[in-house]
Amino acid sequence: MINLFNKKAEPADIDYKEGAFYINGVAVSFPTSATVLYKALGKPSRSGKTRTTKTTIDCWDKLGIYADYANASHILYILLITNKHNGIQMQPKRFYNGEITVEGKPFAQQGKRSLSLGPHEIGQLVKDGKTLGYYIGWNVYYKEEVPADKYTIHPLEEEVIDFNDFGFKVSIIQELMYNKKLLQPAFDLYEFAEWYDKRKIDIEEEGYEPISEVTQYFKDLPIPKRLAREVTEIYQDGGNEIYLHLLRFGEGREDYWDIESTEDAKHFPNLKKAVLCYAKEHVIEELNEKGIKARWL
Known part of the structure; x- marks a missing residue:
């Protein structure tokens, strides 16, 4: 042989x-x-x-x-x-x-x-x-000089999506910001920590739990309604960029971003598929009932 x-x-x-x-x-x-x-x-x-x-x-x-x-x-x-x-x-x-x-x-x-x-x-x-x-x-540690207003959130002069569930919103941000690159700027945890000037964010010390300022950024981030039709699927994975930026040293078993409600699905008329690992047990069944083919990862 x-x-x-x-x-x-x-x-x-x-x-x-x-x-x-x-x-x-x-x-x-x-x-x-x-x-x-x-x-x-x-x-x-x-x-x-x-x-x-x-x-x-x-x-x-x-x-x-x-x-x-x-x-x-x-x-x-x-x-x-x-x-x-x-x-x-x-x-x-x-x-x-x-x-x-x-x-x-x-x-x-x-x-x-x-x-x-x-x-x-x-x-x-x-x-x-x-x-x-x-x-x-x-190079994950590479840093360019961060523009002074890069992570400043400004009100949009257009209609935005009113989310009911933060976990659902996080999944949508992954799709629009990192997969389709339609929602900009793409958030980078280390860059945000360098940019943030209200206090020093020590990622190596604080990165084992969600950093409140980072979580708040995503809660406050407006998502234009015009982008809703671009979302055809949700794919949750512990290695998705959004989760790595929300929790630097996560283990993939956290429940901080579990989808608890499927109410927000009404905003996304073209959403037809969902693969989930951060969701409550009832979410799979409810999504399937709404005509969205859903399964666990």
Whole structure:
């Protein structure tokens, strides 16, 4: 029997220059999309879903590359696997065999576990002192100078949705702000903490519970009625951006944002599907009764 794990992968050299990763000559900036990745790497040899969150997995066996993501238009990173990695669900059949360079200089020779490159980052995947591979992608800690009025909420000169249930509103914000990018600015917790000047928000200290000013921001945020027709589905997942910004160090079992009432569904005439993990038991049945196909995650 041939052991595919002993065979070298086809090389996929990656060079970071001019603010982007160049993979097989294709410029990739993170967050990126599946369309861009497929252009750079070709179609994945295997795809699937994670066992717990049911997010998408793509695996390029011949390249030794792995990616998982909740949203095909908002992929944060890819993994380049160089050793057997038990922490991923779909181990590539060959190990990554390309070279990672930064402005032409090999990353492996720079003596660093990770390297921040403005909005991007390169780093090693290390467990028990053994390098399992590398990651390239979005730098979660990158901060640009925040405009003085970026998170100032101004009254809208148009009709807004009057929400009854905060958990329902949070799910709608995920769809409009992060998935469809129709509700701007996209909220960023670290950026908001830097911008907020009424007191110092210490995320590392306070991030184990909802931060009241952050919660209040989303409660006060107006959502135009004209965007209601854009919502066709709700997909709750503990890894959704909205929950990561509402609670930095959450475990996914919290009930702060549980949908308790389905009354707000009346505002969204095109809402036909809901996949939920933050909701009270009766919500699934009530949504189905309203003609919205609902199930648990």
